[in-house]
Amino acid sequence: MKAMILAAGQGTRMQPLTFDTPKPLIPFLGTPVMESIICHLESQGIKEIIINTSYLSEEIEHYFQSGQRQGVALAYSYEGYKDTKGLHSNALGSAGGISKIHHQSGFFDDSFIVLCGDALIDIDLQSAVAQHKKNGALATVILKQVDPVDVHKYGVVELANDDRIVSFQEKPCQSEAKSSLANVGIYIFEPEILDYIPQGQVFDIGGDLLPLLVEKEAPLYGYQTDFNWIDIGNLADYLKATQSALSNPNDFIPLPGSQHPKGLHCGINCVIKCAEDNIKGDVVIGSGCIIEEDVELVGPLLIGSNCVIESNTKLSKCIISDYCHIKKYARIHNKIIYKDYCIDQFGKYWSLSESKLDWLISDRRNTGSSHELRDLLSTQKRNINNVVYVNF
Numbered sequence: 001m002k003a004m005i006l007a008a009g010q011g012t013r014m015q016p017l018t019f020d021t022p023k024p025l026i027p028f029l030g031t032p033v034m035e036s037i038i039c040h041l042e043s044q045g046i047k048e049i050i051i052n053t054s055y056l057s058e059e060i061e062h063y064f065q066s067g068q069r070q071g072v073a074l075a076y077s078y079e080g081y082k083d084t085k086g087l088h089s090n091a092l093g094s095a096g097g098i099s100k101i102h103h104q105s106g107f108f109d110d111s112f113i114v115l116c117g118d119a120l121i122d123i124d125l126q127s128a129v130a131q132h133k134k135n136g137a138l139a140t141v142i143l144k145q146v147d148p149v150d151v152h153k154y155g156v157v158e159l160a161n162d163d164r165i166v167s168f169q170e171k172p173c174q175s176e177a178k179s180s181l182a183n184v185g186i187y188i189f190e191p192e193i194l195d196y197i198p199q200g201q202v203f204d205i206g207g208d209l210l211p212l213l214v215e216k217e218a219p220l221y222g223y224q225t226d227f228n229w230i231d232i233g234n235l236a237d238y239l240k241a242t243q244s245a246l247s248n249p250n251d252f253i254p255l256p257g258s259q260h261p262k263g264l265h266c267g268i269n270c271v272i273k274c275a276e277d278n279i280k281g282d283v284v285i286g287s288g289c290i291i292e293e294d295v296e297l298v299g300p301l302l303i304g305s306n307c308v309i310e311s312n313t314k315l316s317k318c319i320i321s322d323y324c325h326i327k328k329y330a331r332i333h334n335k336i337i338y339k340d341y342c343i344d345q346f347g348k349y350w351s352l353s354e355s356k357l358d359w360l361i362s363d364r365r366n367t368g369s370s371h372e373l374r375d376l377l378s379t380q381k382r383n384i385n386n387v388v389y390v391n392f
Contacts, residue, residue: 001045001046001048001110001111001112001113001129002046002048002049002050002107002108002110002112002113003041003046003048003049003050003112003113003114003115004049004050004051004052004097004098004101004108004112004113004114004115005024005034005037005038005049005050005051005052005114005115005116005117006052006094006097006114006115006116006117006185007022007023007024007034007051007052007053007060007117008052008053008054008055008057008079008089008091008092008097009023009054009055009091009118010023010055010089010091011023011026011055011118013233013234013235013347014026014232014234014235014238015349016338016339016341016343016349017235017238017338020056021056021059022053022055022056022057022059022060023117023118023232024037024060024117024118025059025060025063026118026232026238028120028230028232028241028242028245028253029242029245029246029253029255029256029284029302030256030286030304031256032063033117033118033119033120033232034051034060034064034117034118035063035064035070036120037115037117037119037120037121038064038067038070038072038074039070039071040121040122041072041113041125042070042071042072044124044125044126045126046072046113046125047071047072047073048072048073049067049072049073049074049075050074050075050076050077050101050107051064051074051075051076051077051117052076052077052078052079052092052097052100052101053076053077053078053079054078054079054080054089054090054091055089055091057076057078057080057087057089058087060076061076077097077100077101077104079091079092079097079100091202092201092202092203093202093203093204093205093208094114094204094205094206095197095203095204095205095208095209096197096201096202096203096204098114098189098193098194098197099194099197099198099199099200099203100200102191102194103194103199108189108191108194109191110191111129111132111133111188111189111190111191112188112189112191113125113129113186113187113188113189114186114187114189114205115185115186115187116185116186118231118232118233119184119185119229119230119231119232120228120229120230120232120252120253121184121186121227121228121229121230122227122228122252123142123186123225123227123229124225124227127225128140128142128186128188128223128225129188131221131223132188132221132223135163135219135221136219137188137190137219137220137221138189138190138192138193138213138218138219138220139187139188139189139190139193139209139210139213139218139219139220139221140187140188140189140220140221140222140223141157141165141183141186141187141210141220141221141222141223142183142184142186142187142188142222142223142225143157143159143181143182143183143184143222143223143224144181144182144184144224144227144229145180145181145182145224146180146181146182147180148174148177148180149174151171151172151173151174151177151180151182152171152172152173152174153171153182153233154171154182154183155168155169155170155171155182155183155206156168156169156172156177156178156179156180156181156182156183157169157179157181157182157183157222158178158179158181159179159181159222163221163222163223163224164219164220164221164222165210165213165214165220165221165222166214167214168183168206168210168211168214170206170207181222181224183206184229184231185206187205188223193209196209196212196213196216196218197209228252228253230245230253234347235336235343235347235349236345236346236347238319238336239319239334239336239343239345240345242300242302242319243300243317244300246282246283246284246299246300246301246302247281247282247299247300249282255282255284256284256286257284257285257286257287261276262276262279262280263279263280263281263282263283263299264279264283264284264285265283265284265285266284266285267285267286267287267288267289267305268287268288269287269288270285270287270288270289270290270291271289271290271291272285272289272291273291273292273293273295274291274292274293274294274295274296274297278294278295278296278297279297280296280297280298280299281298281299281300281301282299282300282301283297283298283299283300283301283302283303284301284302284303285297285303285307286303286304286305286306286307286322287305287306288305288306289303289305289306289307289308289309290307290308290309291309292308292309292310292311292313293311294311294312295309295310295311295312295313295314295315296313296314296315296316297309297314297315297316298314298315298316298317299316299317300317301315301316301317301318301320302318302319302320303315303320303324304320304321304322304323304324305322305323306322306323306364307320307322307323307324307325307326307364308324308325308326308364309326310325310326310327310328310330311328312328312329313326313327313328313329313330313331313332314330314331314332314333315330315332315333316332316333316334317333317334318332318333318334318335318336318337319335319336319337319338320337321336321337321338321339323363323364323365324337324361324362324363324364325361325362325363325364325366326360326361327359327360327361327362330360330361332361337361339363340352340353340358340363342355342357342361
């Protein structure tokens with residue numbers, strides 16, 4: 001069976017993270033979201049995958065290349081053009097991208113799956129496909145019950161008794177929602193779906209194709225099942241989802257690094273000088289970090305690789321990206337620190353340099369402190385799994 005991953009969007013709701021990183025490559029606990037998707041598809045026996053790209057397409061293609069590392073065969077469909085000024089995005093919409101691929105090569109020659117490249121899932125796709133075929137469906141939309149207070153975030157679906165889809169609502173308010181069944185952006189299609197998609201124009205699955213199928217009374221079904229789904233829709237969702245995954249580790253989203261006492265997971269080649277009692281809750285520290293004396297770390301907290309956290313600093317409920325150097329006496333709570341940006345729990349962000357705060361938070365590589373690690377290592381007391389603990 002074949003699949004298509006949608007990765008052509010600009011990810012504007014995830015800015016500033018997406019200023020220089022395509023949304024599917026944003027890491028979730030250290031692994032790009034789309035890599036987790038590809039690995040799940042491989043585990044379901046789906047080995048041929050095509051990815052439509054547009055915005056920052058070269059980043060995606062450079063990272064995944066042929067797919068050999070993930071055990072699959074990958075191809076790419078670029079939506080845009082190149083001139084003397086470089087590449088220019090010209091995305092065709094989720095359904096328009098399907099049409100472009102198929103009319104070029106006839107790739108979709110049997111039942112196929114289309115899914116968004118920005119959500120983590122563990123759904124049993126084989127069971128979903130089996131029900132799709134049993135229903136004789138032209139198209140099946142994977143659905144998940146969401147909390148009624150959250151329906152305004154999603155497209156919701158109304159089903160008949162036989163699970164045929166009879167109507168859609170795009171982000172309704174709670175009082176007007178006809179259901180709390182959310183479209184999670186996973187679809188199963190038959191090749192005949194191409195008859196409903198116009199060639200060479202922008203056409204979207206949710207906004208154009210599915211309503212057209214309802215209007216034409218085509219065999220369009222919904223499929224409900226219980227599965228994990230982490231939707232990274234915006235910055236606030238990203239922070240909440242990360243905090244939740246840190247606090248509730250499981251086989252779906254394992255925590256990176258080696259497990260140590262009191263909820264700490266740590267990578268290799270780290271120097272940790274703060275007292276054990278100063279690390280509270282679920283904390284993940286990436287490889288190559290230096291945590292100085294009298295630092296207080298309160299989970300759920302994720303610190304990326306190669307960071308320096310200076311003494312008398314307190315970090316709580318944060319995501320700290322790679323190579324951050326956080327200076328003495330900083331107090332950071334419920335924030336994302338990403339390169340030159342600080343992002344709060346509501347998704348508001350500001351530039352550290354423009355706000356004149358880069359004296360407090362900066363890129364470690366700009367400090368010129370080449371002797372930091374050597375000086376700290378000289379005070380080591382014991383070494384466990386390549387992590388140096390001092391007074392730990």
